[in-house]
Amino acid sequence: MNQFTRHEGLTVPLFQSNIDTDQIIPKQFLTRIERSGYGAFLFNDWRFEPDGTEKADFVLNDPKYAGATILVAGTNFGCGSSREHAAWSLTDFGFRAVIAPSFGDIFYNNSMKNGLLPVRLDEAATELIVARSQSLEGYSVTIDLESQTVIDELGLNASFEIDAFRKHCLLSGLDDIGLTLQNEEMITKYEADTEITHRFAGLT
Amino acid sequence: MKTLYDKIWERHLVHEEAGKPALLYIDLHLIHEVTSPQAFEGLRLAGRKLRRPELTFATVDHAIPTVNRNLPFKDPIAALQVETLRKNCADFGLPLYDLDRIEQGIIHVFGPEQGLTQPGMTIVCGDSHTSTHGAFGALAFGIGTSEVEHVFATQCLQQSKARNFQVNVEGELPFGVTAKDVILGIINQIGANGGVGHVIEYTGSTFRSMSMEGRMTVCNMSIEGGAKAGLIAPDETTFEYLKGRTFAPKDDAWEAAVADWRSLKTDDGVLFDKTVEIDAATLEPFVTWGTSPDMSVTITDRVPELSDARDPAEAKAFERMYEYMGVEPSQRIQDIPIDKAFIGSCTNSRIEDLREAAKVAKGHKVSSAVDALVVPGSMLIKKQAEEEGLAQIFIDAGFEWRDAGCSMCLAMNEDILQSGERCASTSNRNFEGRQGRGGRTHLVSPSMAAAAAIAGHFVDVREWRFKG
Ligand code: SF4
Numbered sequence: 299m300n301q302f303t304r305h306e307g308l309t310v311p312l313f314q315s316n317i318d319t320d321q322i323i324p325k326q327f328l329t330r331i332e333r334s335g336y337g338a339f340l341f342n343d344w345r346f347e348p349d350g351t352e353k354a355d356f357v358l359n360d361p362k363y364a365g366a367t368i369l370v371a372g373t374n375f376g377c378g379s380s381r382e383h384a385a386w387s388l389t390d391f392g393f394r395a396v397i398a399p400s401f402g403d404i405f406y407n408n409s410m411k412n413g414l415l416p417v418r419l420d421e422a423a424t425e426l427i428v429a430r431s432q433s434l435e436g437y438s439v440t441i442d443l444e445s446q447t448v449i450d451e452l453g454l455n456a457s458f459e460i461d462a463f464r465k466h467c468l469l470s471g472l473d474d475i476g477l478t479l480q481n482e483e484m485i486t487k488y489e490a491d492t493e494i495t496h497r498f499a500g501l502t
Numbered sequence: 503m504k505t506l507y508d509k510i511w512e513r514h515l516v517h518e519e520a521g522k523p524a525l526l527y528i529d530l531h532l533i534h535e536v537t538s539p540q541a542f543e544g545l546r547l548a549g550r551k552l553r554r555p556e557l558t559f560a561t562v563d564h565a566i567p568t569v570n571r572n573l574p575f576k577d578p579i580a581a582l583q584v585e586t587l588r589k590n591c592a593d594f595g596l597p598l599y600d601l602d603r604i605e606q607g608i609i610h611v612f613g614p615e616q617g618l619t620q621p622g623m624t625i626v627c628g629d630s631h632t633s634t635h636g637a638f639g640a641l642a643f644g645i646g647t648s649e650v651e652h653v654f655a656t657q658c659l660q661q662s663k664a665r666n667f668q669v670n671v672e673g674e675l676p677f678g679v680t681a682k683d684v685i686l687g688i689i690n691q692i693g694a695n696g697g698v699g700h701v702i703e704y705t706g707s708t709f710r711s712m713s714m715e716g717r718m719t720v721c722n723m724s725i726e727g728g729a730k731a732g733l734i735a736p737d738e739t740t741f742e743y744l745k746g747r748t749f750a751p752k753d754d755a756w757e758a759a760v761a762d763w764r765s766l767k768t769d770d771g772v773l774f775d776k777t778v779e780i781d782a783a784t785l786e787p788f789v790t791w792g793t794s795p796d797m798s799v800t801i802t803d804r805v806p807e808l809s810d811a812r813d814p815a816e817a818k819a820f821e822r823m824y825e826y827m828g829v830e831p832s833q834r835i836q837d838i839p840i841d842k843a844f845i846g847s848c849t850n851s852r853i854e855d856l857r858e859a860a861k862v863a864k865g866h867k868v869s870s871a872v873d874a875l876v877v878p879g880s881m882l883i884k885k886q887a888e889e890e891g892l893a894q895i896f897i898d899a900g901f902e903w904r905d906a907g908c909s910m911c912l913a914m915n916e917d918i919l920q921s922g923e924r925c926a927s928t929s930n931r932n933f934e935g936r937q938g939r940g941g942r943t944h945l946v947s948p949s950m951a952a953a954a955a956i957a958g959h960f961v962d963v964r965e966w967r968f969k970g
Pocket of ligand 1: 563
């Protein structure tokens with residue numbers, strides 16, 4: 299797991315509800331077998347015309363937001379498919395965090411496993427950040443995971459909830475599988491104690 | 503007092519420690535070509551083995567063609583992906599139900615059909631529609647590729663418990679109203695994020711009298727309501743469906759299993775964190791008009807107007823959807839013409855779905871303006887439909903009759919909408935570009951899709967002229 303502690307970065311607003319993973323990374327890029335290189339395809343159908351030229355009116359193509367590392371979106375961001383490619387494409391593009399009032403469950407988990415911090419802020423704070431990133435040049439915020447806050451230089455100080463254990467893992471960059479394997483004895487004991495998992499005919 | 507979800511959860515707790523997610527044991531892991539390669543790669547890089555290869559089953563479904571399978575794939579990258587799965591399964595000793603197998607099919611059709619999906623189990627797959635398996639009273643949910651790797655290595659997942667959400671539907675479904683309409687109606691009511699953080703249990707007489715196919719359709723789309731999973735308590739219908747299937751328990755083990763499965767239900771008087779009640783008599787055939795699955799209206803209705811939006815944000819979303827979908831506010835749904843019809847996907851590609859569609863198609867012809875596609879969920883269903891004469895009905899009516907796969911549900915193969923094309927689809931997602939860039943998807947039931955294919959526009963299947 300990649301680490302996340304504190305990050306200051308430029309924000310880019312994409313303030314729509316229900317932005318699904320089909321938009322974040324369209325399926326035509328899911329046939330690849332690699333884990334990297336998906337940034338080029340992030341929001342492909344919104345970013346590019348069919349002939350590959352950039353769509354001028356899409357926010358990620360706006361020079362004002364070049365180099366942004368924090369995406370600010372509407373409710374239920376990342377709903378839809380389980381494709382982890384959505385998180386990979388965001389991180390590969392350079393994003394370190396997504397701020398939204400709520401997230402699709404699977405995307406929320408996937409992003410933390412890739413060091414991309416999903417920040418659940420209430421609607422009012424999200425809208426404030428959106429408004430400031432639209433009206434101000436080079437508007438950035440600082441996300442501090444330790445204190446669970448998002449601040450800016452204009453006095454914004456919004457806090458967010460995150461599962462304590464997930465936070466701990468992100469702060470220290472712990473590997474999930476390694477952690478689980480510390481409990482390997484318990485897994486073995488569970489397997490020995492229980493019959494309910496061994497009911498496929500022909501298997502013992 | 504406990505819910506069904508609480509009970510399954512407890513049975514699978516390997517370890518629990520305050521302040522940490524629980525370690526949950528996974529009974530069945532289903533994999534396919536798209537979300538597994540990076541997980542195998544991770545395993546190799548870390549020098550780890552698969553903990554329980556015998557609890558892992560693979561098939562190919564997402565990227566494969568549904569015609570001319572004897573020829574090389576047109577898409578070399580998809581071909582490499584399937585080759586990679588073959589190699590990974592061989593290297594790690596996993597059973598792969600490949601294109602040459604009669605069992606091959608969409609992973610969520612394959613699992614239940616083989617009797618792998620059983621009540622009380624925990625089931626995961628790198629695919630969000632894993633919720634389908636909840637129809638058997640199994641806790642089934644989709645996971646990302648990192649979690650696929652985690653299950654490979656540990657047969658467990660770190661999980662936090664979700665909340666309990668009850669959706670109770672009572673009464674007999676009116677004529678022409680199907681399981682698909684029930685779930686579209688539910689999502690319409692709770693919203694696309696109404697179930698976030700929850701596991702939905704579907705209760706009530708409507709589900710009790712539903713077939714397993716219908717229950718799978720309902721649970722399949724739980725994720726479109728944002729829920730982690732959907733559940734229906736197992737009953738005689740469940741046991742009847744499972745009995746005799748390849749991997750279902752046999753003889754004494756069967757008796758013991760059924761006795762145990764009967765205990766898998768929510769205790770009387772449990773209070774759910776959230777409850778929604780629906781009267782089945784109020785349900786009608788639904789058609790989605792926008793690009794989120796909760797944007798549906800009944801077949802007799804019209805596209806909503808801006809003033810119908812609940813708030814300014816929704817009004818903004820409506821405007822975007824009118825434009826993308828090429829529909830007008832207050833346009834009659836029945837006046838919307840279609841270019842394509844797709845009957846298939848893990849939502850609606852089972853034998854009962856095909857029977858329903860064939861009933862409508864029988865003796866009619868697909869409109870000359872429409873290309874219509876029927877894609878069975880598995881090669882076994884294809885065979886059964888051919889034996890029952892359904893395939894001939896479709897072919898005579900001018901539908902294309904394909905081999906099993908996801909096909910136009912997500913259009914990773916050549917079954918794809920062109921920009922601006924409009925499709926009546928029995929699948930589960932109407933997101934922008936889901937069926938092809940610029941493509942316009944309207945979600946409907948199989949009978950409604952068949953009727954639209956024939957009429958060339960949406961029609962009310964309750965007024966259909968059935969022949970024979
Ligand atoms: S049929 Fe569609 S929803 Fe189902 S598994 Fe395939 S792509 Fe996913």
